Amino acid sequence: MLEGNEIEGAVILRFPDMAAARDWYNSPVYQEALQHRLKGANYRAFIIEGVEDAI
Known part of the structure; x- marks a missing residue:
């Protein structure tokens, strides 16, 4: 993590x-x-528009 408070978890859909x-x-x-x-x-x-085939 570079900046800000640490997060306890994340979910990506x-x-x-x-x-x-x-x-x-x-x-x-x-x-x-x-x-x-x-x-x-x-x-x-957040809803973030990504790049095709990024994952």
Whole structure:
């Protein structure tokens, strides 16, 4: 780590495109789970457009 506070963990999800990522985030199923996550932990979420075949 180069800067900032250390993180305790990270989760990376891969989607075929930005629309699919936003659809997942805005889905009723995830939004329901999100309410529990907000009560149980502090976290940050990002949607970042990557490079094709980066992984």
